[in-house]
Amino acid sequence: MERRITLPITREMVDTIKSGESLLLSGIIYTARDAAHKRLVELIESGKELPFDIKDATIYYVGPTPAKPGQAIGSAGPTTSYRMDAYSPALIREGETGMIGKGKRSKEVIDAMKRYGAVYFAAIGGAGALLSNCIKSAEIVAYEDLGAEALRRLVVEDLPVVCVIDSEGNNLYETGRRAYLDTIAELRETE
Amino acid sequence: MRTINAALLTDTIAALCVEANCRLPEDMRNRIEDARAEEKWETAQGILDKIIENYNIADKNFVPICQDTGVCCVFMKIGQDVHIEGDLTEAVNEGVRRGYRDGYLRKSVVADPLRRVNTGDNTPAMIYTELVPGEKIELTVAPKGFGSENMSRLAMLKPSDGIEGVKAFILKTVEEAGPNPCPPIVVGVGIGGTFDKAALLAKKALMRSTDERNPDEFYAELESEMLDKINALGIGPQGFGGRTTALAVNIETMPTHIAGLPVAVNINCHVTRHKSIVL
Numbered sequence: 001m002e003r004r005i006t007l008p009i010t011r012e013m014v015d016t017i018k019s020g021e022s023l024l025l026s027g028i029i030y031t032a033r034d035a036a037h038k039r040l041v042e043l044i045e046s047g048k049e050l051p052f053d054i055k056d057a058t059i060y061y062v063g064p065t066p067a068k069p070g071q072a073i074g075s076a077g078p079t080t081s082y083r084m085d086a087y088s089p090a091l092i093r094e095g096e097t098g099m100i101g102k103g104k105r106s107k108e109v110i111d112a113m114k115r116y117g118a119v120y121f122a123a124i125g126g127a128g129a130l131l132s133n134c135i136k137s138a139e140i141v142a143y144e145d146l147g148a149e150a151l152r153r154l155v156v157e158d159l160p161v162v163c164v165i166d167s168e169g170n171n172l173y174e175t176g177r178r179a180y181l182d183t184i185a186e187l188r189e190t191e
Numbered sequence: 192m193r194t195i196n197a198a199l200l201t202d203t204i205a206a207l208c209v210e211a212n213c214r215l216p217e218d219m220r221n222r223i224e225d226a227r228a229e230e231k232w233e234t235a236q237g238i239l240d241k242i243i244e245n246y247n248i249a250d251k252n253f254v255p256i257c258q259d260t261g262v263c264c265v266f267m268k269i270g271q272d273v274h275i276e277g278d279l280t281e282a283v284n285e286g287v288r289r290g291y292r293d294g295y296l297r298k299s300v301v302a303d304p305l306r307r308v309n310t311g312d313n314t315p316a317m318i319y320t321e322l323v324p325g326e327k328i329e330l331t332v333a334p335k336g337f338g339s340e341n342m343s344r345l346a347m348l349k350p351s352d353g354i355e356g357v358k359a360f361i362l363k364t365v366e367e368a369g370p371n372p373c374p375p376i377v378v379g380v381g382i383g384g385t386f387d388k389a390a391l392l393a394k395k396a397l398m399r400s401t402d403e404r405n406p407d408e409f410y411a412e413l414e415s416e417m418l419d420k421i422n423a424l425g426i427g428p429q430g431f432g433g434r435t436t437a438l439a440v441n442i443e444t445m446p447t448h449i450a451g452l453p454v455a456v457n458i459n460c461h462v463t464r465h466k467s468i469v470l
Contacts, residue, residue, distance in 0.1 A: 022237075035307075065255045065297040074295055075249070075258040080338045080371050102338075102429065103371035124238060124429060125338065125373030126462045128258040130245035147309050148258075148297045160241070162431065173370050176432030180232050181425040 002160065008056035009097045014117040017163050019170035023121070024158040029058045029100070031152040033079055036143050037087035040151075044090050051142035051151060054091060058098030063148035064138070065128070073138040073154070075128030078102040081120070085109050092118045100161055104173060114169050121161035122172075134159040193270075193326040195470060197277025200330070203468060204286025204316075207332035208263060209294030211466040212255045215246050218402045219377075219463050222438040226375060235433025239375075242428070242461060257462045260296040261334030263287045263316040266398065270325035284314040299337070319391070331398055333465040339376065339458040342368035345390055348452040357382060357454050358417065364456040365421050365437070370430020373460035377401065378421065378440045381455040383447035392443040393457035398465050401439035414440045438463075 007027025009017070017023070030052055032040065043050055061081055065074030081101030088099060089112035097118050102125040113120065123131055135154050142151040164172045223246075227239040249256040265283050269275075275282075291298060291313040300314065301307040317335075344364045348356045361380060368376070381392025404411040417440045427433025438461065447453060 063258060063297060063299070065258050065260060066295045068254065068295045071254075074297070075255040077258050079259070080341065082371065102373065104369060122370075122429060124241050124245070126257045126460050127241055127245040129249040129252065129254050129256060130241060132254070133248065147311065148299065149309075162429075173430050176234065177425045177427065177430070178432075180235075180427060180432035180434075183232075184425075 004158070007058055007098075009058060009119065010056050011097060011117045014097055014119055014167045017119045017166060019163055019166040020172050020175065021163045023161050023163060025058070025161055026157050026159070027155070029060050029154050029156055030141065031060050031062050031064075031154060033061055033063050033149045034083050035146050035149045036151045037084050037091070039143060041087045041090045044094060050094075052153065055095035056097050057095065058100065059091070059096060060123075060154065061099070061101035064132070065148070067138070071132070073132055073135045076132045076135055077128035078123040078125055081105060088112065092116050105165060110165060110169050110171075113165065113167055117167050119163055119167060120165040122164045123159070123161050131159065192272050192274055194274045194276055195328060197275055197279060197282035199470065200275075200279070200282040200328075201286040201289065203330060203470065204265060204283055204332060205290035205293065207330065207466045207468065208287060208290025208296065208334070211332050211464045212260045212294065212296055212334055213249050213253050215250075215256060215462065216400070216465060218400045219438070219461070220246060222401050223375065223461060226435040226438060230433055230435050232427065232433040234431050235427045235435055238428035238431065239435060255296060256464070257336060257460070258297055259299065259336035259338060260291070261336045261464075262300055263291070263313060264319065264333040264335050264394070265316045266319045266331040266333065268321050268323045268329040270327045271322050272326040273328060280318060283316050283318055287314050287316045288312040328470040329467065330470065331465055331467040333398060336460055336462065339372035339460045342372040343393070343455070343457045345386070345453070345455040347386065348454055350450070350452050352452060354413070356452070358420070360454050361417055361440075361456055362420060362424070364458070365426075366424060368458055369426055372458045373462070374426055374430060375428055375435045375438045375461045377459040377463045378417070378437055379457040379459065380440065380442040381444070381457070382442065382453070383445040384453060385447075386453055388445060389453035389455040390457070392445060393455035396441040396443040397457055397459050397463060399441050399443070401441065405442055410442050410444060414442050
Protein backbone atom coordinates (compact mmCIF):
# COMPACT_ATOMS: atom_id res chain seq x y z
CA MET A 1 0.00 0.00 0.00
CA GLU A 2 2.98 2.32 0.52
CA ARG A 3 5.19 2.64 -2.55
CA ARG A 4 8.95 2.80 -2.02
CA ILE A 5 10.86 5.56 -3.80
CA THR A 6 14.61 5.82 -4.02
CA LEU A 7 15.89 9.37 -4.16
CA PRO A 8 16.77 11.49 -6.05
CA ILE A 9 13.47 12.23 -7.79
CA THR A 10 14.29 13.11 -11.38
CA ARG A 11 12.12 15.39 -13.53
CA GLU A 12 11.05 12.22 -15.41
CA MET A 13 9.93 10.50 -12.17
CA VAL A 14 7.95 13.51 -10.98
CA ASP A 15 4.92 12.78 -13.20
CA THR A 16 4.60 9.21 -11.87
CA ILE A 17 3.98 10.42 -8.31
CA LYS A 18 0.31 11.19 -7.73
CA SER A 19 -1.55 13.27 -5.17
CA GLY A 20 -2.90 11.05 -2.37
CA GLU A 21 -0.19 8.38 -2.70
CA SER A 22 1.51 7.14 0.47
CA LEU A 23 5.23 6.72 -0.09
CA LEU A 24 8.37 5.64 1.72
CA LEU A 25 11.40 7.70 0.71
CA SER A 26 14.97 6.44 0.93
CA GLY A 27 18.18 8.23 0.04
CA ILE A 28 19.53 11.74 0.46
CA ILE A 29 17.48 14.78 1.39
CA TYR A 30 18.43 18.26 2.56
CA THR A 31 16.91 20.24 5.41
CA ALA A 32 16.12 23.94 5.28
CA ARG A 33 13.65 26.26 7.00
CA ASP A 34 12.83 29.97 6.56
CA ALA A 35 16.27 31.40 7.35
CA ALA A 36 18.20 28.92 5.18
CA HIS A 37 15.73 29.37 2.29
CA LYS A 38 16.24 33.12 2.45
CA ARG A 39 20.01 32.68 2.14
CA LEU A 40 19.71 30.16 -0.70
CA VAL A 41 17.49 32.47 -2.72
CA GLU A 42 19.84 35.41 -2.08
CA LEU A 43 22.67 33.28 -3.55
CA ILE A 44 20.57 32.44 -6.62
CA GLU A 45 19.66 36.09 -7.14
CA SER A 46 23.29 37.19 -6.98
CA GLY A 47 24.33 34.38 -9.35
CA LYS A 48 26.45 32.56 -6.75
CA GLU A 49 26.84 28.82 -6.26
CA LEU A 50 24.58 27.00 -3.77
CA PRO A 51 26.18 24.95 -0.94
CA PHE A 52 24.67 21.74 -2.39
CA ASP A 53 23.50 20.43 -5.76
CA ILE A 54 19.90 21.58 -6.14
CA LYS A 55 19.30 19.50 -9.29
CA ASP A 56 16.70 16.79 -8.49
CA ALA A 57 17.05 17.59 -4.79
CA THR A 58 14.37 17.07 -2.16
CA ILE A 59 14.22 19.58 0.69
CA TYR A 60 12.68 18.73 4.06
CA TYR A 61 11.34 21.68 6.07
CA VAL A 62 12.57 20.69 9.52
CA GLY A 63 14.45 22.09 12.48
CA PRO A 64 15.33 19.02 14.57
CA THR A 65 15.95 18.87 18.30
CA PRO A 66 19.60 18.22 19.25
CA ALA A 67 20.62 14.55 19.00
CA LYS A 68 20.94 12.71 22.29
CA PRO A 69 24.12 10.61 22.63
CA GLY A 70 23.71 7.61 20.33
CA GLN A 71 21.09 9.26 18.11
CA ALA A 72 21.73 10.33 14.49
CA ILE A 73 19.36 13.24 14.97
CA GLY A 74 16.78 14.38 17.50
CA SER A 75 13.03 14.58 16.92
CA ALA A 76 12.49 15.69 13.34
CA GLY A 77 8.95 16.32 12.14
CA PRO A 78 7.95 18.84 9.46
CA THR A 79 7.37 22.56 9.99
CA THR A 80 4.57 24.52 8.28
CA SER A 81 5.38 25.00 4.61
CA TYR A 82 3.69 28.29 3.71
CA ARG A 83 6.57 30.21 5.27
CA MET A 84 8.76 28.85 2.47
CA ASP A 85 6.31 29.92 -0.27
CA ALA A 86 8.18 33.11 -1.02
CA TYR A 87 11.34 31.13 -1.79
CA SER A 88 10.24 27.78 -3.26
CA PRO A 89 9.49 28.91 -6.85
CA ALA A 90 13.13 30.04 -7.31
CA LEU A 91 14.46 26.73 -5.96
CA ILE A 92 12.09 24.69 -8.15
CA ARG A 93 13.24 26.67 -11.18
CA GLU A 94 16.85 25.82 -10.27
CA GLY A 95 16.12 22.09 -10.10
CA GLU A 96 14.44 21.18 -6.80
CA THR A 97 11.94 18.36 -7.46
CA GLY A 98 10.66 17.44 -4.01
CA MET A 99 9.53 19.36 -0.93
CA ILE A 100 8.53 17.81 2.40
CA GLY A 101 6.56 19.84 4.93
CA LYS A 102 3.00 20.21 6.14
CA GLY A 103 0.11 22.51 5.30
CA LYS A 104 -1.06 24.61 2.39
CA ARG A 105 1.05 26.05 -0.47
CA SER A 106 0.54 29.24 -2.45
CA LYS A 107 -0.65 29.45 -6.05
CA GLU A 108 2.83 30.66 -7.08
CA VAL A 109 4.46 27.51 -5.67
CA ILE A 110 1.91 25.22 -7.33
CA ASP A 111 2.34 27.05 -10.65
CA ALA A 112 6.11 26.54 -10.46
CA MET A 113 5.58 22.84 -9.61
CA LYS A 114 3.41 22.40 -12.70
CA ARG A 115 5.69 24.42 -14.94
CA TYR A 116 9.04 22.86 -14.03
CA GLY A 117 7.97 19.52 -12.52
CA ALA A 118 8.03 19.08 -8.75
CA VAL A 119 6.01 17.35 -6.05
CA TYR A 120 4.99 18.40 -2.55
CA PHE A 121 4.89 15.82 0.22
CA ALA A 122 3.56 16.04 3.76
CA ALA A 123 5.10 14.18 6.66
CA ILE A 124 3.01 13.81 9.82
CA GLY A 125 3.18 17.05 11.80
CA GLY A 126 3.89 16.43 15.46
CA ALA A 127 5.34 12.96 14.88
CA GLY A 128 8.96 14.03 15.39
CA ALA A 129 10.05 11.03 17.44
CA LEU A 130 8.66 8.53 14.91
CA LEU A 131 10.17 10.32 11.89
CA SER A 132 13.54 10.61 13.63
CA ASN A 133 13.83 6.81 13.54
CA CYS A 134 13.87 6.92 9.71
CA ILE A 135 16.89 9.26 9.62
CA LYS A 136 20.09 7.25 9.55
CA SER A 137 22.64 10.07 9.46
CA ALA A 138 22.78 13.85 9.53
CA GLU A 139 25.56 16.29 8.75
CA ILE A 140 25.61 20.05 8.57
CA VAL A 141 26.34 21.31 5.05
CA ALA A 142 26.04 25.07 5.65
CA TYR A 143 24.71 27.82 7.93
CA GLU A 144 25.83 26.25 11.20
CA ASP A 145 25.20 29.63 12.86
CA LEU A 146 21.46 29.01 12.43
CA GLY A 147 21.51 26.17 14.97
CA ALA A 148 18.38 24.03 14.51
CA GLU A 149 17.79 25.88 11.24
CA ALA A 150 21.15 24.92 9.68
CA LEU A 151 21.21 23.28 6.25
CA ARG A 152 21.71 19.55 6.78
CA ARG A 153 22.22 16.55 4.54
CA LEU A 154 20.23 13.55 5.77
CA VAL A 155 20.29 9.93 4.75
CA VAL A 156 16.77 8.58 5.22
CA GLU A 157 15.33 5.10 5.04
CA ASP A 158 11.63 4.51 4.44
CA LEU A 159 10.60 8.00 5.53
CA PRO A 160 6.77 7.92 5.44
CA VAL A 161 5.23 10.79 3.45
CA VAL A 162 2.03 11.45 1.55
CA CYS A 163 2.07 13.22 -1.81
CA VAL A 164 -0.28 16.18 -1.22
CA ILE A 165 0.23 18.17 -4.42
CA ASP A 166 1.48 16.54 -7.62
CA SER A 167 2.98 18.08 -10.76
CA GLU A 168 -0.50 18.48 -12.29
CA GLY A 169 -1.63 20.55 -9.31
CA ASN A 170 -3.99 17.93 -7.82
CA ASN A 171 -4.29 18.70 -4.12
CA LEU A 172 -5.13 16.13 -1.42
CA TYR A 173 -6.09 18.89 1.04
CA GLU A 174 -9.02 19.63 -1.31
CA THR A 175 -9.82 16.17 -2.73
CA GLY A 176 -9.40 14.20 0.53
CA ARG A 177 -11.73 16.45 2.44
CA ARG A 178 -14.31 16.50 -0.37
CA ALA A 179 -14.23 12.70 -0.70
CA TYR A 180 -14.81 12.32 3.05
CA LEU A 181 -17.67 14.85 3.13
CA ASP A 182 -19.32 13.33 0.03
CA THR A 183 -19.10 9.85 1.53
CA ILE A 184 -20.70 10.79 4.85
CA ALA A 185 -23.40 12.77 3.02
CA GLU A 186 -24.21 9.65 0.95
CA LEU A 187 -24.26 7.48 4.07
CA ARG A 188 -26.75 9.88 5.69
CA GLU A 189 -29.03 9.71 2.66
CA THR A 190 -29.12 5.91 2.67
CA GLU A 191 -29.81 5.78 6.42
CA MET B 192 4.75 33.91 55.72
CA ARG B 193 6.63 31.12 53.98
CA THR B 194 10.01 31.50 52.29
CA ILE B 195 10.74 29.68 49.04
CA ASN B 196 14.23 29.80 47.60
CA ALA B 197 14.39 30.76 43.92
CA ALA B 198 16.79 27.85 43.34
CA LEU B 199 13.92 25.44 44.03
CA LEU B 200 11.94 27.12 41.25
CA THR B 201 14.88 26.70 38.87
CA ASP B 202 15.24 22.96 39.58
CA THR B 203 11.50 22.38 39.33
CA ILE B 204 11.08 24.25 36.06
CA ALA B 205 14.08 22.51 34.47
CA ALA B 206 12.54 19.11 35.23
CA LEU B 207 9.06 20.18 34.07
CA CYS B 208 10.41 21.44 30.71
CA VAL B 209 11.81 18.02 29.85
CA GLU B 210 8.88 16.04 31.23
CA ALA B 211 6.30 18.22 29.43
CA ASN B 212 8.07 17.83 26.07
CA CYS B 213 8.48 14.06 26.21
CA ARG B 214 5.30 12.84 27.93
CA LEU B 215 1.85 13.78 26.73
CA PRO B 216 -0.73 14.56 29.44
CA GLU B 217 -3.04 11.60 30.18
CA ASP B 218 -6.17 13.46 29.08
CA MET B 219 -4.72 14.20 25.63
CA ARG B 220 -3.82 10.57 25.10
CA ASN B 221 -7.37 9.56 26.09
CA ARG B 222 -8.84 12.12 23.66
CA ILE B 223 -6.79 10.84 20.74
CA GLU B 224 -7.57 7.19 21.53
CA ASP B 225 -11.28 8.04 21.78
CA ALA B 226 -11.02 9.87 18.45
CA ARG B 227 -9.32 6.86 16.84
CA ALA B 228 -12.17 4.62 18.01
CA GLU B 229 -14.75 7.02 16.53
CA GLU B 230 -12.95 7.66 13.23
CA LYS B 231 -14.44 5.80 10.24
CA TRP B 232 -12.29 7.26 7.42
CA GLU B 233 -9.42 4.94 6.55
CA THR B 234 -6.72 7.54 5.76
CA ALA B 235 -7.55 9.30 9.01
CA GLN B 236 -7.32 6.06 10.98
CA GLY B 237 -3.84 5.45 9.58
CA ILE B 238 -2.66 8.94 10.58
CA LEU B 239 -4.09 8.62 14.10
CA ASP B 240 -2.34 5.25 14.52
CA LYS B 241 1.00 6.84 13.56
CA ILE B 242 0.36 9.75 15.94
CA ILE B 243 -0.26 7.29 18.81
CA GLU B 244 2.84 5.31 17.82
CA ASN B 245 4.83 8.55 17.98
CA TYR B 246 3.63 9.26 21.55
CA ASN B 247 4.72 5.75 22.53
CA ILE B 248 8.20 6.14 21.01
CA ALA B 249 8.69 9.51 22.73
CA ASP B 250 7.53 8.09 26.05
CA LYS B 251 9.67 4.95 25.83
CA ASN B 252 12.89 6.69 24.70
CA PHE B 253 12.18 9.88 26.68
CA VAL B 254 12.66 12.08 23.60
CA PRO B 255 10.59 15.11 22.50
CA ILE B 256 7.19 14.18 21.03
CA CYS B 257 7.60 17.03 18.51
CA GLN B 258 10.74 18.85 17.35
CA ASP B 259 9.04 22.17 18.01
CA THR B 260 9.66 22.14 21.74
CA GLY B 261 8.17 25.59 21.71
CA VAL B 262 8.54 28.86 23.43
CA CYS B 263 8.29 28.02 27.12
CA CYS B 264 5.17 29.45 28.76
CA VAL B 265 5.41 29.44 32.56
CA PHE B 266 2.25 30.15 34.55
CA MET B 267 2.67 30.88 38.25
CA LYS B 268 -0.07 31.30 40.82
CA ILE B 269 1.88 32.75 43.71
CA GLY B 270 0.41 32.74 47.21
CA GLN B 271 0.52 36.25 48.64
CA ASP B 272 2.03 34.89 51.87
CA VAL B 273 5.06 33.51 50.03
CA HIS B 274 8.37 35.32 50.13
CA ILE B 275 10.64 34.37 47.24
CA GLU B 276 14.31 34.53 48.09
CA GLY B 277 16.21 35.55 44.95
CA ASP B 278 15.27 36.90 41.53
CA LEU B 279 12.06 35.22 40.35
CA THR B 280 12.43 36.02 36.63
CA GLU B 281 16.06 34.93 36.53
CA ALA B 282 15.21 31.73 38.45
CA VAL B 283 12.55 30.82 35.88
CA ASN B 284 14.82 31.58 32.93
CA GLU B 285 17.66 29.58 34.46
CA GLY B 286 15.26 26.64 34.80
CA VAL B 287 14.28 26.91 31.13
CA ARG B 288 17.94 27.29 30.09
CA ARG B 289 18.92 24.14 31.99
CA GLY B 290 15.89 22.11 30.98
CA TYR B 291 16.34 22.87 27.28
CA ARG B 292 20.10 22.25 27.37
CA ASP B 293 20.15 19.07 29.47
CA GLY B 294 16.95 17.69 27.95
CA TYR B 295 18.21 18.04 24.34
CA LEU B 296 15.28 20.32 23.48
CA ARG B 297 15.27 22.71 20.53
CA LYS B 298 16.13 26.35 21.11
CA SER B 299 13.47 28.24 19.21
CA VAL B 300 13.57 31.79 20.57
CA VAL B 301 14.97 34.84 18.74
CA ALA B 302 16.06 37.85 20.80
CA ASP B 303 14.28 40.38 18.63
CA PRO B 304 11.20 39.89 16.43
CA LEU B 305 12.70 41.74 13.45
CA ARG B 306 16.45 41.26 13.77
CA ARG B 307 15.95 37.55 14.56
CA VAL B 308 19.09 36.24 16.22
CA ASN B 309 18.54 33.03 18.23
CA THR B 310 19.19 33.47 21.97
CA GLY B 311 20.68 29.96 21.95
CA ASP B 312 19.10 28.76 25.20
CA ASN B 313 15.35 29.13 24.58
CA THR B 314 15.09 32.03 27.03
CA PRO B 315 13.37 34.24 27.86
CA ALA B 316 10.36 32.24 28.99
CA MET B 317 6.92 33.75 28.59
CA ILE B 318 6.08 34.32 32.26
CA TYR B 319 2.53 34.80 33.55
CA THR B 320 2.16 35.57 37.26
CA GLU B 321 -0.99 35.81 39.32
CA LEU B 322 -1.30 36.57 43.02
CA VAL B 323 -3.63 34.28 44.95
CA PRO B 324 -4.37 33.82 48.67
CA GLY B 325 -2.24 31.32 50.62
CA GLU B 326 1.40 30.29 50.86
CA LYS B 327 1.89 27.94 47.95
CA ILE B 328 3.11 28.37 44.39
CA GLU B 329 1.32 26.54 41.59
CA LEU B 330 3.55 26.19 38.55
CA THR B 331 2.53 25.19 35.04
CA VAL B 332 5.09 24.75 32.28
CA ALA B 333 3.58 24.72 28.80
CA PRO B 334 5.87 24.52 25.75
CA LYS B 335 3.92 26.19 22.89
CA GLY B 336 4.64 25.30 19.29
CA PHE B 337 4.24 28.00 16.67
CA GLY B 338 2.71 26.02 13.82
CA SER B 339 -0.53 26.28 15.74
CA GLU B 340 0.22 29.62 17.43
CA ASN B 341 0.51 31.23 13.97
CA MET B 342 -3.04 30.08 13.13
CA SER B 343 -4.56 31.82 16.20
CA ARG B 344 -6.79 34.89 15.75
CA LEU B 345 -8.50 37.66 17.73
CA ALA B 346 -11.60 39.68 16.87
CA MET B 347 -13.24 42.65 18.55
CA LEU B 348 -16.85 41.76 17.76
CA LYS B 349 -19.85 44.00 18.38
CA PRO B 350 -22.29 43.09 21.17
CA SER B 351 -24.95 42.73 18.46
CA ASP B 352 -22.87 39.95 16.83
CA GLY B 353 -23.76 37.87 19.90
CA ILE B 354 -23.28 34.15 20.26
CA GLU B 355 -23.74 33.56 16.52
CA GLY B 356 -20.89 35.95 15.80
CA VAL B 357 -18.67 34.10 18.27
CA LYS B 358 -19.51 30.71 16.74
CA ALA B 359 -18.85 32.01 13.22
CA PHE B 360 -15.47 33.47 14.24
CA ILE B 361 -14.32 30.22 15.88
CA LEU B 362 -15.33 28.19 12.81
CA LYS B 363 -13.73 30.65 10.40
CA THR B 364 -10.45 30.51 12.34
CA VAL B 365 -10.36 26.69 12.27
CA GLU B 366 -11.40 26.59 8.60
CA GLU B 367 -8.69 29.02 7.52
CA ALA B 368 -6.07 27.15 9.56
CA GLY B 369 -6.98 23.94 7.71
CA PRO B 370 -4.04 21.51 7.66
CA ASN B 371 -1.46 24.04 8.91
CA PRO B 372 -1.62 23.65 12.73
CA CYS B 373 -1.21 19.82 12.69
CA PRO B 374 -4.80 18.68 13.25
CA PRO B 375 -6.31 17.13 15.30
CA ILE B 376 -6.18 20.36 17.27
CA VAL B 377 -7.28 21.69 20.65
CA VAL B 378 -9.14 25.00 20.43
CA GLY B 379 -8.75 27.49 23.29
CA VAL B 380 -11.30 30.29 23.25
CA GLY B 381 -11.30 33.45 25.37
CA ILE B 382 -14.43 35.62 25.38
CA GLY B 383 -14.72 38.98 27.14
CA GLY B 384 -12.28 41.18 29.06
CA THR B 385 -10.18 43.55 26.97
CA PHE B 386 -8.15 43.03 23.77
CA ASP B 387 -5.24 41.52 25.74
CA LYS B 388 -7.28 39.69 28.40
CA ALA B 389 -9.26 37.80 25.75
CA ALA B 390 -5.98 36.45 24.30
CA LEU B 391 -4.77 35.48 27.77
CA LEU B 392 -8.06 33.67 28.49
CA ALA B 393 -7.69 31.72 25.26
CA LYS B 394 -4.19 30.64 26.25
CA LYS B 395 -5.37 29.70 29.76
CA ALA B 396 -8.20 27.68 28.19
CA LEU B 397 -5.50 25.50 26.59
CA MET B 398 -4.06 24.81 30.05
CA ARG B 399 -7.33 23.30 31.27
CA SER B 400 -7.54 19.50 31.13
CA THR B 401 -9.73 18.29 28.28
CA ASP B 402 -11.41 16.02 30.87
CA GLU B 403 -13.03 19.11 32.38
CA ARG B 404 -15.85 21.14 30.86
CA ASN B 405 -16.63 24.78 31.62
CA PRO B 406 -18.42 24.77 35.01
CA ASP B 407 -21.12 27.08 33.58
CA GLU B 408 -23.64 24.83 31.81
CA PHE B 409 -24.25 27.49 29.12
CA TYR B 410 -20.58 27.49 28.09
CA ALA B 411 -20.17 23.73 28.54
CA GLU B 412 -22.92 23.33 25.93
CA LEU B 413 -21.24 25.86 23.65
CA GLU B 414 -17.96 23.89 23.93
CA SER B 415 -19.70 20.70 22.96
CA GLU B 416 -21.65 22.32 20.10
CA MET B 417 -18.49 23.90 18.66
CA LEU B 418 -16.57 20.62 18.87
CA ASP B 419 -19.32 18.93 16.83
CA LYS B 420 -19.41 21.78 14.31
CA ILE B 421 -15.61 21.73 13.88
CA ASN B 422 -15.61 17.97 13.43
CA ALA B 423 -18.26 18.31 10.72
CA LEU B 424 -15.87 20.45 8.62
CA GLY B 425 -14.15 17.32 7.29
CA ILE B 426 -10.57 18.68 7.55
CA GLY B 427 -9.48 15.56 9.45
CA PRO B 428 -6.09 14.49 10.84
CA GLN B 429 -3.30 16.41 9.05
CA GLY B 430 -5.94 17.88 6.72
CA PHE B 431 -6.27 14.73 4.57
CA GLY B 432 -10.01 14.46 5.31
CA GLY B 433 -11.90 12.76 8.14
CA ARG B 434 -13.93 13.42 11.24
CA THR B 435 -11.13 14.09 13.73
CA THR B 436 -10.30 17.78 13.22
CA ALA B 437 -10.43 18.81 16.90
CA LEU B 438 -10.06 16.88 20.14
CA ALA B 439 -11.55 19.52 22.43
CA VAL B 440 -12.87 23.08 22.58
CA ASN B 441 -12.16 24.83 25.88
CA ILE B 442 -13.84 28.19 26.51
CA GLU B 443 -12.94 30.70 29.24
CA THR B 444 -14.81 33.94 29.82
CA MET B 445 -14.76 37.10 31.92
CA PRO B 446 -16.78 40.32 32.23
CA THR B 447 -16.33 42.92 29.51
CA HIS B 448 -17.29 46.49 28.52
CA ILE B 449 -20.86 47.42 27.50
CA ALA B 450 -19.57 48.31 24.01
CA GLY B 451 -17.50 45.21 23.28
CA LEU B 452 -17.34 41.49 22.64
CA PRO B 453 -13.67 40.45 22.36
CA VAL B 454 -13.07 36.87 21.16
CA ALA B 455 -9.69 35.18 20.90
CA VAL B 456 -9.04 31.73 19.45
CA ASN B 457 -5.72 30.15 20.42
CA ILE B 458 -5.06 26.96 18.52
CA ASN B 459 -2.92 24.11 19.77
CA CYS B 460 -1.87 20.96 17.95
CA HIS B 461 -2.41 17.33 19.00
CA VAL B 462 0.78 17.71 21.03
CA THR B 463 -0.89 19.96 23.63
CA ARG B 464 1.67 19.94 26.40
CA HIS B 465 1.49 21.24 29.94
CA LYS B 466 2.76 19.98 33.26
CA SER B 467 1.86 21.41 36.66
CA ILE B 468 3.17 21.10 40.18
CA VAL B 469 2.35 22.73 43.53
CA LEU B 470 5.24 23.88 45.71
